[in-house]
Amino acid sequence: xxxxxxxxxxxxxxxxxxxxxxxxxxxxxxxxxxxxxxxxxxxxxxxxxxxxxxxxxxxxxxxxxxxxxxxxxxxxxxxxxxxxxxxxxxxxxxxxxxxxxxxxxxxxxxxxxxxxxxxxxxxxxxxxxxxxxxxxxxxxxxxxxxxxxxxxxxxxxxxxxxxxxxxxxxxxxxxxxxxxxxxxxxxxxxxxxxxxxxxxxxxxxxxxxxxxxxxxxxxxxxxxxxxxxxxxxxxxxxxxxxxxxxxxxxxxxxxxxxxxxxxxxxxxxxxxxxxxxxxxxxxxxxxxxxxxxxxxxxxxxxxxxxxxxxxxxxxxxxxxxxxxxxxxxxxxxxxxxxxxxxxxxxxxxxxxxxxxxxxxxxxxxxxxxxxxxxxxxxxxxxxxxxxxxxxxxxxxxxxxxxxxxxxxxxxxxxxxxxxxxxxxxxxxxxxxxxxxxxxxxxxxxxxxx
Ligand code: B12
Numbered sequence: 522x523x524x525x526x527x528x529x530x531x532x533x534x535x536x537x538x539x540x541x542x543x544x545x546x547x548x549x550x551x552x553x554x555x556x557x558x559x560x561x562x563x564x565x566x567x568x569x570x571x572x573x574x575x576x577x578x579x580x581x582x583x584x585x586x587x588x589x590x591x592x593x594x595x596x597x598x599x600x601x602x603x604x605x606x607x608x609x610x611x612x613x614x615x616x617x618x619x620x621x622x623x624x625x626x627x628x629x630x631x632x633x634x635x636x637x638x639x640x641x642x643x644x645x646x647x648x649x650x651x652x653x654x655x656x657x658x659x660x661x662x663x664x665x666x667x668x669x670x671x672x673x674x675x676x677x678x679x680x681x682x683x684x685x686x687x688x689x690x691x692x693x694x695x696x697x698x699x700x701x702x703x704x705x706x707x708x709x710x711x712x713x714x715x716x717x718x719x720x721x722x723x724x725x726x727x728x729x730x731x732x733x734x735x736x737x738x739x740x741x742x743x744x745x746x747x748x749x750x751x752x753x754x755x756x757x758x759x760x761x762x763x764x765x766x767x768x769x770x771x772x773x774x775x776x777x778x779x780x781x782x783x784x785x786x787x788x789x790x791x792x793x794x795x796x797x798x799x800x801x802x803x804x805x806x807x808x809x810x811x812x813x814x815x816x817x818x819x820x821x822x823x824x825x826x827x828x829x830x831x832x833x834x835x836x837x838x839x840x841x842x843x844x845x846x847x848x849x850x851x852x853x854x855x856x857x858x859x860x861x862x863x864x865x866x867x868x869x870x871x872x873x874x875x876x877x878x879x880x881x882x883x884x885x886x887x888x889x890x891x892x893x894x895x896x897x898x899x900x901x902x903x904x905x906x907x908x909x910x911x912x913x914x915x916x917x918x919x920x921x922x923x924x925x926x927x928x929x930x931x932x933x934x935x936x937x938x939x940x941x942x943x944x945x946x947x948x949x950x951x952x953x954x955x956x957x958x959x960x961x962x963x964x965x966x967x968x969x970x
Contacts, residue, residue: 522554522555522580522581522654522657522658523554523555523557523577523578523579523580523581524550524554524555524556524557524579524580524581524582524583524650524654525557525558525559525573525574525577525579525581525582525583525617526543526546526547526556526557526558526559526582526583526585527558527559527560527561527570527582527583527584527585527607527611528540528543528558528559528560528561528562528585528696529561529584529585529586529587529600529603529604529607530561530562530585530587530588530600531561531562531603532588532591532598532600533562533703533949533952533953534591534943534946534948534949534952535943535948535949535952535963535964535965536703536704536706536952536956536963536964537562537699537700537703537704538587538708539700539706539707539708540558540560540585540587540696541688541707541708541709541710541758542585542587542622542623542624542647543558543583543585543647544688544690544691544692545646545647545648545686545688545710546583546585546622546647546648546650547690547692548648548688548689548690549647549648549649549650549651550650550651550654551690553651553654553655554654557573557577557579558692558694558696559573559696560694560695560696560699561607562696562699562700563695563696563698563699563700567606567607567610570607570610570611571610571614574610574611574614574615574617575614578615579615579617580617580618581617581618581619581620581654581657582611582615582617582618582619582620583620583621583622583647583650584604584607584608584611584619584620584621584622584623584637584639585622585623585647586604586621586622586623586624586625586626586633587623587624587625588600588625589601589625589628589629589910589912590886590911590912591943592882592886592912593882593942593943594882594883594884594886594912594914594922595883595926595941595942596942596943597912599911599912600625601633601636601910604633604636604637605636605637608637608638608639612638618640618641618657619637619638619639619640619641620639620640620641620642620643620650620653621633621634621637621639621641621642621643621670622642622643622644622647622650623647624723624727626642626643626644627644627645627678627726627727628723628726628727628888628889629889629909629910630642630644630670631670632908632910633910634670634672636910639672640671640672641653641663641669641670641671642669642670643668643669643670644668644670644677644678644679645668645678645679645681645727645729646668646681646682646686646713648682648686649666649667649668649669649679649682652666652667652669653666653669667679667680678726678729680729681713681714681728681729681731681733682733685735685736685739686713686733686735687710687735687736687739687740687743688709688710688743690746691707691743691746691747691750693750697750701750701751701752701753702956703953703956704753704754704952704956704960704961704962704964705751705752705753705754705956705961706752706753706754706755706756706961706962706963707747707750707752707754707755707756708755708756708757708758709740709743709744709747709755709756709757709758710735710740710757710758710759711734711735711737711740711757711759711762711768711769711772712732712733712734712735712759712764712765712768713728713729713732713733713759714728714729714730714731714732714733714760715728715729715730715732715760715761715764716730716731716732716764717761717764717790717826717827717828718826718892719825719826719827720824720825720826720856720857720891720892720893720896721825721853721856721885721886721887721888721891721892721893721915722891723888723890723891724760724761726888726890726891728760732764732765732768734765734768737768737771737772737774737775738775738779740772740775740776741772741775741776741778741779741781742779744776744779744781744783744785745779745780745781747783748781748782748783752783753783753784753961753962754783754784754785754786754808754961754962755783755785755786756785756786756787756963757785757786757787757788759787759788760788761788761789761790761813762787762788762789763789763790763792763794763798764790766794766795766798769802770798770801772805773801773802773804773805773807774801774805776805776806777804777805781805781806782806783806784806784807784808784809784962785806785807785808785809786807786808786809786810786811786962786963787807787809787810787811788811788812788813789810789811789812789813789837789841790812790813790827790828790829791812791813791814791829791833791834791837791838791850792828792829792833792837793829793832793833793836793837794836794837794840798840799840799841799843799844799846800844802844802846803844803845803846807846808846808847808962808966809846809847809848809849809962809963809965809966810841810846810847810848810849811849811850811851811963812834812837812838812841812848812849812850812851813851814834814850814851814852815827815851815852815853816852816853816854816859816863816867817831817834817866817867817869817870817871818831818862818863818864818866818867818870819831820858820863821856821858821859821863821867823858824856824857824858825853825856825857825858826892831866831870834850834870834874835870835873835874838850838873838874838877842875842876842877847877847965847966847969848874848876848877848878848969849877849878849879849880849965850874850877850878850879850880851879851880851882852867852879852880852881852882853882853885854867854881854882854883854884854925854929855883855884855885855914855915855916855917855920855922855925856885856893856915856917857893857896857915857917858917859917859919859920859925860917860919860920861919861920861924864920864925864928868928868932871932876969876970877938877969878938878940878965878966878968878969879938879939879940880940880942880943880965881929881933881939881940881941881942882942883922883925883926883929883941883942884914884915884916884922885914885915886912886913886914886915887902887903887909887912887913887914887915888909889909893915896915897913897915900918902915902916926941929941936970937968937970938968938969938970940965940968952964955967
């Protein structure tokens with residue numbers, strides 16, 4: 522079959538993100554099908570898509586839905602209307618079967634099926650598209666194929682894939698140069714799953730709770746492929762890179778052994794690291810450590826279900842700084858248990874987090890399948906029938922988002938390393954200009970004070 526996979530994500534904050542998920546999907550079906558990836562970022566617009574559809578004449582079109590919205594209550598952006606535009610273009614120019622997938626789809630399968638009028642969807646891992654295509658070719662029933670959602674059927678998350686799932690190829694697709702020319706950042710995955718139980722987080726739902734590890738040597742081969750393709754930097758997209766300390770260390774060792782030379786970044790939980798952990802990471806090429814810190818008040822961290830306390834944050838921070846890394850911390854303020862006092866504790870604690878950048882989100886988006894959802898329903902903030910495709914945010918009972926913003930705003934004045942939200946359009950323009958001048962990486966290190 523001819524399968525056209527569309528990367529629909531055109532958001533450029535904090536930077537354009539290479540559509541890694543589609544490489545994995547394409548890998549899984551390439552042996553049996555003719556696959557093409559069309560990336561709207563690289564095409565610059567949806568109009569060129571029409572030419573691709575006309576010339577390729579796909580039997581199946583897959584749309585990758587990564588982001589639903591930007592999860593920023595102060596500067597809300599929804600991407601659903603953009604996806605509707607793409608789906609309309611597809612429907613107007615081909616009779617091909619339309620299949621949806623991606624992390625955003627996995628969070629809202631039924632809603633996205635309805636809004637885009639798709640034929641099928643796949644929740645969770647898109648490698649399962651292979652099974653759907655096989656059933657379509659054999660005209661066999663598709664209900665019962667793990668992960669497959671039909672117009673009528675529900676979208677239950679299937680058991681995670683068994684067997685190896687690492688990227689096997691980096692095809693020199695037409696979209697690769699776009700990312701090499703806009704920051705030079707590519708990405709890779711070293712494991713799937715998240716074993717933690719943070720009350721607001723979707724990762725265990727999207728990837729499963731059980732960690733599934735890619736062999737460190739295979740991850741290193743992937744990194745080398747990115748390097749050989751001209752990447753100047755890569756990001757490890759694992760939910761939490763140090764959720765399996767030993768494996769993350771083995772990956773770092775494998776990078777060193779394989780001769781990976783380009784810098785990289787990853788997302789870490791600020792748990793107390795073993796001796797020498799960040800030194801090893803730095804030797805393997807890690808330059809940017811992004812910590813999902815969320816709060817510096819132990820009572821709030823406990824309420825959020827975080828696997829660390831404030832003391833661990835300070836230890837992880839120091840270890841990363843001492844290893845010469847650029848360090849940033851992401852904060853999620855305003856959730857259950859947040860109060861004037863807890864905000865005060867976080868603000869006081871921040872003084873100890875020297876030489877770093879802070880990204881503050883002042884409200885927690887409520888997602889289905891999370892404990893926060895249950896709390897919000899129990900507290901009457903939403904009801905079980907409240908639609909959530911349009912974002913709804915949890916509000917602390919004790920301090921409203923405005924109160925948090927007012928306190929943060931006072932402190933943030935004159936401090937460029939205190940970033941509220943994702944930085945918005947102005948940050949996006951600055952980043953684009955720096956990339957044009959040849960800068961690479963996430964660039965937040967320029968804000969460090
Ligand atoms: C790593 C990551 C980042 C990194 C990306 C770095 C990089 N260079 O790649 C950073 C930190 C920059 C980031 C930023 C943002 N992110 Co983010 N990110 C993630 C994370 C943890 C992993 C994504 C990933 O690459 N996974 C690995 C690949 C292999 O998996 P995948 O793309 O999901 O693809 C698989 C399946 O989804 C499926 N699939 C994918 N496409 C298709 C297509 C078809 C047809 C099919 C059948 C299947 C299929 O198959 C693939 C293989 O199994 C996810 C959460 C998660 N655990 O999934 C959030 C996530 C995608 N991010 C999210 C958001 C919101 C954002 C931001 C908007 C946040 C912000 N306000 O700045 C920005 C947007 C950036 C941008 N320009 O798009 C949300 C999206 C949900 C939503 N509400 O919209 C997620 C789901 C987290 C969450 N809050 O729930 N992110």
